[in-house]
Amino acid sequence: MEYCEHIDSIKEVTPSAEGCEDCLKIGGRWVHLRMCMSCGHVGCCDNSPNRHVTKHFTETAHPIIRSVEPGEEWGYCYVDEAFYRSLPEVS
Numbered sequence: 388m389e390y391c392e393h394i395d396s397i398k399e400v401t402p403s404a405e406g407c408e409d410c411l412k413i414g415g416r417w418v419h420l421r422m423c424m425s426c427g428h429v430g431c432c433d434n435s436p437n438r439h440v441t442k443h444f445t446e447t448a449h450p451i452i453r454s455v456e457p458g459e460e461w462g463y464c465y466v467d468e469a470f471y472r473s474l475p476e477v478s
């Protein structure tokens with residue numbers, strides 16, 4: 388699989404929270420969870436009312452996210468609007 392240049396920015400991260408960090412603060416609800424691959428920030432997807440993971444990209448310009456839904460390992464680059472079936476392992 389070919390990746391964009393932003394793949395170099397991904398790190399070995401651990402999820403920042405068990406749910407969307409920002410929804411947990413405001414008592415919001417989410418549909419699916421995504422994780423930022425630059426800092427481990429967990430946020431909610433674009434089907435969620437607050438779209439926190441997109442907001443995280445807008446605020447930080449961290450380009451790559453992945454799904455943290457059980458059984459899902461796809462990733463996405465916001466800058467290139469590119470979906471990846473899986474992301475490379477970071478050692």
Ligand SMILES: [Zn+2]
Nearest residue numbers: 391393464467
């Ligand atoms: Zn990219």
Ligand SMILES: [Zn+2]
Nearest residue numbers: 407410431439
């Ligand atoms: Zn949220």
Ligand SMILES: [Zn+2]
Nearest residue numbers: 423426428449
């Ligand atoms: Zn981040």
